[in-house]
Amino acid sequence: MKKKILALVLIVALVASLAIALTACEPTGDKNTLIFGPEDADITFGLICLHDENSTYDKNFIDAARAVAESEQVRVIVRTNVPEDASCYEAAADLADQGCDIVFADSFGHEDHVIRAAKEFPNVQFAHATGTKAHTEGVANYHNAFASIYEGRYLAGIVAGYKLAEMYGNGDGAAVSAANAKIGYVGAFPYAEVVSGYTSFFLGVRSIVPNATMTVRYTSSWYDPEAEENTAKMLIESDGCKLISQHADSMGAPDACKAAAGIPNVTYNISTKDSCGDSYLVGSKINWAVYYAYIINCVRNNAEIAADWTGTLANDAVQLLEFGNTVSEAAKAAVEEAKAALKAGTLEVFDLDTFTITIDKTNSDPTKWKNGNALVEGMAADAKTGSGKLVSYMADVHTDAAFTGDTQVVHDGYFAESEYRSAPYFDLRIDGITEK
Amino acid sequence: MKLNAKSGREPLFHITKRTDVPKWLAWTIRVGAVVVALLIGAIVTGGLTGGSGFGLFFKDLFLGVFGTPRRILNFFQNTAMMLIIALALAPAFKMKFWNIGAEGQVLMGGLGCVVCIQYLGGKIPEGALIFIMFLVSMAFGVGWTVIPAIFKAQWNTNETLFTLMMNYIAMQLVAVCIYIWVPSGSAVLGVLPYGHFPQIGGYNYILNIILVTVIMAVLFVYFRFSKHGYELTVVGESVNTAKYVGINVKRVIIRTMILSGVLCGFAGLLLVAGTNYTLATDSVQGRGFTAILVAWLGKFNPFLMGGTSLLYVFIDQGSTQTATDLGLGGYYADIITGIFFFLVIACEFFINYKIKFRSFRKKQGDVLPETPVENTEKSAEEVTA
Numbered sequence: 001m002k003k004k005i006l007a008l009v010l011i012v013a014l015v016a017s018l019a020i021a022l023t024a025c026e027p028t029g030d031k032n033t034l035i036f037g038p039e040d041a042d043i044t045f046g047l048i049c050l051h052d053e054n055s056t057y058d059k060n061f062i063d064a065a066r067a068v069a070e071s072e073q074v075r076v077i078v079r080t081n082v083p084e085d086a087s088c089y090e091a092a093a094d095l096a097d098q099g100c101d102i103v104f105a106d107s108f109g110h111e112d113h114v115i116r117a118a119k120e121f122p123n124v125q126f127a128h129a130t131g132t133k134a135h136t137e138g139v140a141n142y143h144n145a146f147a148s149i150y151e152g153r154y155l156a157g158i159v160a161g162y163k164l165a166e167m168y169g170n171g172d173g174a175a176v177s178a179a180n181a182k183i184g185y186v187g188a189f190p191y192a193e194v195v196s197g198y199t200s201f202f203l204g205v206r207s208i209v210p211n212a213t214m215t216v217r218y219t220s221s222w223y224d225p226e227a228e229e230n231t232a233k234m235l236i237e238s239d240g241c242k243l244i245s246q247h248a249d250s251m252g253a254p255d256a257c258k259a260a261a262g263i264p265n266v267t268y269n270i271s272t273k274d275s276c277g278d279s280y281l282v283g284s285k286i287n288w289a290v291y292y293a294y295i296i297n298c299v300r301n302n303a304e305i306a307a308d309w310t311g312t313l314a315n316d317a318v319q320l321l322e323f324g325n326t327v328s329e330a331a332k333a334a335v336e337e338a339k340a341a342l343k344a345g346t347l348e349v350f351d352l353d354t355f356t357i358t359i360d361k362t363n364s365d366p367t368k369w370k371n372g373n374a375l376v377e378g379m380a381a382d383a384k385t386g387s388g389k390l391v392s393y394m395a396d397v398h399t400d401a402a403f404t405g406d407t408q409v410v411h412d413g414y415f416a417e418s419e420y421r422s423a424p425y426f427d428l429r430i431d432g433i434t435e436k
Numbered sequence: 437m438k439l440n441a442k443s444g445r446e447p448l449f450h451i452t453k454r455t456d457v458p459k460w461l462a463w464t465i466r467v468g469a470v471v472v473a474l475l476i477g478a479i480v481t482g483g484l485t486g487g488s489g490f491g492l493f494f495k496d497l498f499l500g501v502f503g504t505p506r507r508i509l510n511f512f513q514n515t516a517m518m519l520i521i522a523l524a525l526a527p528a529f530k531m532k533f534w535n536i537g538a539e540g541q542v543l544m545g546g547l548g549c550v551v552c553i554q555y556l557g558g559k560i561p562e563g564a565l566i567f568i569m570f571l572v573s574m575a576f577g578v579g580w581t582v583i584p585a586i587f588k589a590q591w592n593t594n595e596t597l598f599t600l601m602m603n604y605i606a607m608q609l610v611a612v613c614i615y616i617w618v619p620s621g622s623a624v625l626g627v628l629p630y631g632h633f634p635q636i637g638g639y640n641y642i643l644n645i646i647l648v649t650v651i652m653a654v655l656f657v658y659f660r661f662s663k664h665g666y667e668l669t670v671v672g673e674s675v676n677t678a679k680y681v682g683i684n685v686k687r688v689i690i691r692t693m694i695l696s697g698v699l700c701g702f703a704g705l706l707l708v709a710g711t712n713y714t715l716a717t718d719s720v721q722g723r724g725f726t727a728i729l730v731a732w733l734g735k736f737n738p739f740l741m742g743g744t745s746l747l748y749v750f751i752d753q754g755s756t757q758t759a760t761d762l763g764l765g766g767y768y769a770d771i772i773t774g775i776f777f778f779l780v781i782a783c784e785f786f787i788n789y790k791i792k793f794r795s796f797r798k799k800q801g802d803v804l805p806e807t808p809v810e811n812t813e814k815s816a817e818e819v820t821a
Contacts, residue, residue: 034763052766080759081766084624085712085719090510097504112627112714191621220611220623367619396620403619427621 034062034078037069043102043296044075046095048088048114050107052080055223057249060269061106061129064288071289072296084109092117096124101299104128104292107222108193118142125305127295129288130193132399132423134307145291146422147311150200151342152284152318154349155335156266157204159282159323160243162331163264164209168242171330173208181211184235186228186246186253187218190435194218194247196417196424200349201245201266202433207354208334214433215239219248228252236260239436243281254280264326271321283321290317310422314343350415352390355430359386371428373405387431390415395425449793462787469783470747473776477751480771481758489762500757501750511753513641513711516648519745520706521720521727523648523655524699526736527692528581529728530659532672533588535693537599538700539724540606541580543717545704547610548576549631550715553708554617557630565631569709570702577701578694580606585693589686603724607717614716625714633710644710651699656738668692729777733784751776 047065049058062078069076077098082091088110095103096117104127105114111131118126118139127143128134134144160183161173169175183205187194198216206212217235219227229252235241236256245266246253257265258276265276267283290311298305311317320339323332341347360370361384373394379386394405397420409416409425417426429435474494482490501511521538528535535541549569556565584598614625636642659665671678671688678685708715730748734741755772759765 034760054765078760081756083718083721084716085714090506094504094506097506108622109624109626109716116627189621189623191623193622367616 034080036066036076036078037074039075041073041075043072043299044077044098044100045069045292045296046092046098046100046103047076047078048082048091048095048103048105048110049078049080050082050084050110051223051249055249056251056267056269057222058106060285061288064292067289068292068296072293074296082110084113086113088113089116092126093120096121100124102127102295104295106130115139115142125295125299127291127305130423132397132421135421136398143295143305143307143309144422145295145309145311146418146424147286147291147317148313148418149284149286149318150196150349150417150424150426151313152286152320153197153201153268154204154342155320155338156245156282156284157201157206158208158334158338159327159331160201160245160264160266161205161208161212162328162334163281163326164205164212164243166328167262169209174210176209176211178211178213179240180242181209181213182239182241183212183214183243183245184232184239184241185214185216186231186235186244186248187216188222188248189220190218192424192427195429196426197247197268198245199355199426199428199430199433200417202430203349203354205243206432207338212432215241216433216435218435221248223249225250225252225255229256232256233260236263251275264324267321273322273324278325280324282323282327285319285321286311287317287319290315308422310418313339348414350417350426352410352413352415355390355432356388357390357428357430359383361385374428390428393428395420395427397421397425447794449791451789451791454788454790457787465783465787466780469779470776473779474751476775476779477755477772480775481762481764484764484768485762489758489764492762493758496758496761497751497754500754503757507753509639509641511749512645514753515742515745515749516641516645517703517706517711518723518727518730518749519652519742520648520699520703521723522731522734522741522745523651523738524696524703525727525731526655526734526738526741527659527668528696529731530672530736531668531689531692533585533689533693534596535581535584535599535696536596536725536728537580537584537602538727539720539722540599540603541577541697541700542703542707542720542724543603543606543610543715544580545573545577545701546708546715546719547606547613547704548573548701549705549708550613550625550628553628553631557628562630562632566633566709569631570705573705573708574698574701577699577704578697581693581697581700582690585690589689610715610717610719623716625716627713631709632713641710644706647702647706651702652738652742659736659738664688664691729781733780748773748776 045065047061049061051058053059053062058080065076065078068074077095077100079091079095082088084107088105092103092105092114102125106129108130111128111133114126114128115133115137118141122141125141127145130146131144134142164176164181165171165173168177168180185198187198198214202212202214215235217231219231221227228246228248228250232244232253233256235244243264244253244257247268254265254267254272254276257263257279263279264281265279266281269285271283272280291309294309295305320335338347357371357374357376359374359376361372363369366372374390375381375392376386376388377391378388390410392408393410393415395407395409396403396405397407407420409420415426417424478490478493481493500507502508521542525535525538552565552569552572556568580602584595584602587593587598588595614623618625633643667683667688670683671685675685707719712719726748730744731741734744752769752773755769759768
C-alpha cells in the first residue's frame with residue numbers, strides 16, 4: 001500500500017513538474033485564437049456565433065471579423081457555439097462586461113436575447129443579423145442588418161443555368177429537357193430567409209433554362225452535416241435533380257455533390273473550389289465586413305446607427321464567390337451584364353413577369369393556406385383560390401406573433417424584397433418549385 | 437480460484453472487490469484523479485496550441501468561472517440546473533431503475549410551461565400563471581416517467597430502452613408544437629412575454645439556486661430518514677428481499693418514478709420560467725444525459741451530487757472560456773469534460789476493485805507480487821510466448 005501511494009505521489013510530482021516546465025513557455029501569439037486585432041484598440045467588437053468555423057455560415061462572419069480587426073484596427077472577441085436561449089443573453093452581457101462597445105449576434109433565434117441585453121446595457125451598441133424587430137422595438141442601441149443576398153443568389157442561378165445548358169442543351173438553355181432541368185435545394189427551415197433565397201436562385205436559373213423546376217427539401221436544422229448530405233443525396237437519387245444548391249450551413253450538400261459525379265453545386269457563404277474541385281460551380285455570400293466597418297465607424301464618430309441596414313451589390317455587401325473551374329466565359333459575361341443591370345435598377349430579381357403563383361385559401365385553418373396574403377391578376381379580394389401573375393402581397397414586415405401581413409410590398413412591377421426591412425420577407429411559394 | 441483448463445494456470449489477472457480502502461485514501465485518490473484530469477486537460481491544451489495553452493488553460497479555467505460577478509452567478513445557475521436533473525434521477529437510480537430519459541422528461545416539463553404561457557399568458561395574473569405552470573410542468577414530467585414505470589412494473593419491460601426512446605418522442609413533440617405556434621416557419625419561438633420568475637435582489641437565477649438547494653436538502657432527508665427512502669433502497673438492493681419483507685415492489689417503482697417525474701418537470705419549469713423564457717428542442721442541452729454521470733459520481737447522495745455538479749460545471753464552463761480565448765472550437769470543452777469523467781470514473785473502479793495479476797514467482801500459495809503493475813509487460817510476453 002505504501003508503495004502505491006508513493007507511486008501516485010511520484011506520478012503527480014512528475015506531471016506537476018512537466019506542468020511548470022511548460023508554463024514557463026511564453027504564449028506564442030494570437031495565431032489561432034478567436035480574439036483578433038490590437039490590444040489597445042479604441043473599439044472592442046464582440047461577435048456571437050451560433051456555431052463555430054466548421055459551419056460555413058458562421059465562418060463567413062468570423063472571417064469578416066478577422067478582416068475588419070485588421071482594416072479598422074479594432075479588437076474583436078468571438079464567442080462561438082452560443083445557443084438561441086438565455087446563453088445568448090449571458091454571452092452578450094458577458095461581452096459587454098468585458099468592455100465591448102459593439103456586440104453583434106449572427107443567428108435569427110438570438111434576436112430576443114440580444115434585445116434583452118441591449119435594454120440592460122444602454123451604452124453598448126447591439127446589432128443582429130437576419131433579425132426583424134429593431135425598427136419596431138424602439139430600443140435605441142439595438143440594430144438589425146442584412147443584405148439583399150437574393151441578388152447574389154440570382155447571379156449564381158445564372159451560372160447554374162448556363163451549366164445546365166452546356167451539360168444538357170449544347171449551350172442552349174431552351175433545349176434542356178424538363179427531366180434534365182431539375183434542380184434540388186437543401187433548405188434549413190421553411191421561412192422567408194430560405195424561401196427568398198431559393199426562389200431568387202431558381203429565377204436566375206430559369207432566366208437561362210425556361211424549363212427549370214426545383215425541388216426543395218428541409219433539414220430542420222441550421223447545421224447538421226449528416227442530414228444535409230443525406231438530403232442532397234435524396235434530391236439527386238430519388239428526385240432526379242441534376243444540380244444542387246443549399247441554404248444550410250455545413251459541407252454536407254457540397255460533399256454529396258462531389259461524391260455523385262456530374263452534379264454541380266452552388267454554395268452559400270464559402271467557396272468549396274479547393275475541397276470539391278470541379279463539382280463546385282459558384283456561390284454567393286454576404287460580405288459582413290461592410291456592415292462591421294459601418295457600425296464601427298458610427299460608434300467611433302458618435303454618429304447615429306441605422307435601426308435597420310441593408311447591404312447591396314452596389315456597396316459590396318453582396319458578393320458572388322469565385323467561379324469554379326468549369327464555368328464558361330459566356331456565363332461569366334452574362335453574370336457581369338446582369339450584375340450591372342441589378343446595380344442600375346434596370347433588372348429586378350422578383351420581376352412579376354417572370355413567375356406565377358397559385359393561391360389556395362380553402363382550408364378552414366388559415367395557417368395551412370398557400371400564399372394567403374397574396375392576390376393574383378383578376379382575382380377578387382374574397383376569392384378562395386387563384387393562379388397567375390402576382391399583383392399584391394401583404395408582408396409581415398412589422399413582426400408580430402400572429403404573422404399578420406401589414407405592408408404592401410408589390411409595386412412598379414416587382415416584389416420589393418428587402419426594401420421595407422433588411423431581413424427577407426419574400427415567402428411566396430411560386431409555381432415550378434415543389435417543397436418536400 | 438479457477439484454473440485455466442488448458443494450461444492449468446491461473447488466468448492472467450482477475451478482479452477482486454476491495455473492502456479495505458480507508459475513507460481518507462479513497463478521497464485522496466478521488467481528488468488526485470481530478471487533479472490529474474486537469475493536468476491532462478492542460479497538456480492536451482498545450483498540445484493543441486503549441487505549448488502556450490498549458491498555462492493559459494488554468495488561467496482561463498478560473499477566469500471563465502470566477503472572472504466576473506456574472507460568471508460566478510452563471511456558475512451557480514448552471515450548477516443548479518445540472519443538480520436538479522441529477523436529483524431527479526437519483527431516486528430511480530437508487531432503486532436500480534435505469535432511467536436515461538431525463539432529457540425528454542425535463543423537456544416535457546418545459547413544454548408544459550410553454551403550453552400554459554401560450555394559452556393563458558396575459559389572460560390571468562402572472563402569479564396564478566406561474567402556479568399553473570408549476571402544476572402542469574410537473575404533470576408533464578410525471579407523464580413522461582410514469583409510462584415506462586408502469587410498463588416496467590406490470591410487464592417488466594426494459595426501462596433503459598423505453599426511457600431513451602421517450603426522449604426522441606419528447607423532442608419531436610416540442611418540434612411539432614413550435615411548428616404550430618410559429619407560423620413564419622423559422623422554428624424559433626422567441627422570448628415569451630409571460631411566466632417569468634421574479635428576480636431576487638435584481639439578479640436573475642437566484643430563485644432557481646435557492647429552490648434547488650432546498651430540494652437537495654429535502655431529498656437528502658427523504659432518502660436518509662423516510663420509510664419511502666428506505667423502501668426504494670431495499671428494492672434497489674434486491675427485489676426478492678423487498679418482496680420477502682412485504683414491500684409492494686410495483687408500488688414503490690411507480691411511486692419513485694412519480695417523484696422522479698415531479699423533479700424533472702420542476703427542472704423544466706426552472707428552465708423555461710427561471711432561465712430561458714423560451715423553449716427549443718435542444719433546450720436541455722444534453723444535461724439529461726450528463727446528469728446520469730453526475731448523480732452516479734455523487735453516489736446518489738444529494739449533497740455529494742451538489743459537489744459533483746459544481747465540479748462538472750466548473751470544468752465545463754471554464755473550458756468553454758478556454759476554447760474561446762484560444763480558438764479551440766466547439767468540441768474542445770467536450771474533450772476536457774470527457775477526460776474529467778474518464779479519470780474520475782476510472783478512479784472509482786480502482787477504489788472499489790483490485791486487479792490481481794498471476795504470480796510468476798514460484799512461491800507457495802497465492803502470494804501476490806509486491807509490485808504487481810511492473811509485472812504486466814512480462815506477463816503479456818509470457819502469454820504470447
